[in-house]
Amino acid sequence: MTAPVLIGIDGGATKISGAGIRRDPRTGQFTFRSEPVEIPLASTDSFSPEFKPVDLQSQLQDLSRGEFHLTEAEIRQGTAFVEATRQVIRSCVPGDSSPPILVGIGLPGLKTADRRGISAMANGPRMPEFCADLERLLRRDSISLLAPIHHLGSDADYCGLGEEYAEEGAFTGWEHAYYLGGGTGAADALKLKGVLLPLDATKDWLAKTWELQSPEGLSMERFASAGGIQAVYA
Template structure:
């Protein structure tokens, strides 16, 4: 395979990120190219910042019964996201494009979405895209096979990307495990701390902020601002407990297969926060587990993972 220029599109809860990549045939690793652009959903006139997702229990029930009933607000919000993606694609002509998206999906679109609208027919609108990739898988791939990743040369490791939700990922015995296809391994939003909270709701930045705002009747919008509140230590302790529970869950899986985890990587917004904030917070995460921990603060890894997936 010769060196090649490809493009990755990372679709998140608030924006679409486009990143070009250069694939090296000798190392089979991808490096960031010169093109980088972000498209905010909020720039669309029909974007609803107060959108409330359908309860996850309802989504799961409709998914299991193969009878998904979209709400009007889902259809409208989904149209905004689709049109934003199309704008990004239109401005990325003459590239091979890999696109990743969160949620449970089939070959046609998004069927379960914890933090946004379901878009079951998304693929029908994206003629230039061969398949919709899993965002968690692309995050891991970008950390593992890009020159800016924190999981390079790791055979057994776990990735925890904290943003609007949690991007779960694992490298097992030198292969990427696709959690959506793996039975018996729970994702962060499926691991309950108590009847009201999951690992995702306590560990993701959005979950921390939402819980704090509900409990204190505030309107905080960033983890940095939240960390300045007097009672932030309570939020942090809850996050550390969720982090510990998630890592213990993964350790049990690896141990059951006769393997040991070499490294844990925290990325996305949670990784950025830990890298940019008081070093004490980073140290608390490191001391919570006995496995070596790396912090990734480069948000381009998921897009690079999507680009690599389409190039190989």
């Protein structure tokens, strides 16, 4: 049986990135099989630079009621996320006769109950049918999935996985480590006693970067992310 093509996707507020992944059977570590690909959301037809997210409290109220009242602007912006992800995957598929692909996706935002969509996002649109919409486009492209996309993961947690299991990962060999990565926002990950801990599991005693406040009332994410640094110092 031909081994599936592994593809990892990292979604952010401004772009979707991804690459083909190869696992070394001797070490269990992962390396890039292909050069990483980045597709700016702004390069898609549906993207609007004027998009403003629905107020987060309104999103959370809808979520508590189990309802999604998506605006037309959210639907269009969500289409941009799905289309950019589709383009990244297409770029990572090695030719027309590719074996089935297995895709892992990390996206910001709160996940739906089935973990295949986004139910609330501070800096982007809600996308409750993200995986279903993406799978429909991939079928249209005749790209075969080994299995349906199981769930959307936390982009921050996946940073920790990458540092732990990549061939040159910064967590490799360390028993205790903390990761802080800056992009449009900030992603943090934690390793204690040799085990990766999702930050959601430490909320009783460790706050996330966006929750930590400076004496001036600014979140620490403002000082760690590219967008925050520009806002503070530009």
